Amino acid sequence: MVPNTMSQTVVLGVIGSDAHVVGITILEQAFSAAGFDVVNLGVQTSQEEFAEAAVAHDAGAVLVSSLYGHAEQDCQGFHEVLEEAGVEAETYIGGNLAVGQDDWEETRATFEALGFDRVFDSETDPEEAIAALRDDLGLTTTDTERATISS
Ligand code: B12
Incomplete structure (x- = not known):
């Protein structure tokens, strides 16, 4: 993969019907601070x-969160929907993905079989996902970004 050519969005x-909002709020802030749109x-x-x-934002990655234990049902057919829409982005899923885990x-x-490129548990640090995104999207880490992440 050629560095810095894929979308940083x-x-x-x-x-699904999941209403747990805190995790994605933290992820949004961490990804924004790391330079992602x-x-x-x-x-x-x-x-x-x-x-x-x-499609509308020409995203490089689609990140799905699920906490309430119904992720497997909610994600059935998800990659078919993405494919039909012409989405070629990386797909990640994270959170409390099964009842009890x-x-x-x-x-x-289970989630890799459903088509996700990466699967993260609820103990995942945002930095881990940021490093994966940089790797998968072929982005290089600048000194400024490195300082932002470690601060
Ligand atoms: C607060 C809370 C609620 C609040 C949510 C308020 C709100 N609007 O956000 C309320 C009271 C509404 C609630 C309701 C329910 N909840 Co609740 N809730 C919690 C609780 C206590 C904390 C969640 C939280 O905010 N954590 C803090 C954030 C920072 O952490 P996080 O969400 O895990 O996110 C981090 C990681 O998971 C990861 N991550 C998450 N998503 C992704 C995605 C990607 C791509 C990546 C890389 C990483 C990643 O990064 C995040 C940031 O660090 C958890 C227990 C717990 N300790 O986790 C239960 C918990 C998630 N809830 C649970 C349940 C069952 C429910 C209900 C079904 C209960 C019920 N019978 O009504 C309902 C569901 C309602 C609904 N429609 O969603 C269960 C889920 C069980 C399971 N999966 O096996 C848990 C685990 C409690 C338990 N131990 O049983 N809940």
């Missing part, structure tokens, strides 16, 4: 709303 939202769709976002926003590797495998 990320579309972020909480999928963030389109925060908020809570209770439908699959179609993610797809429409990704007993076996994380099984949970990760």
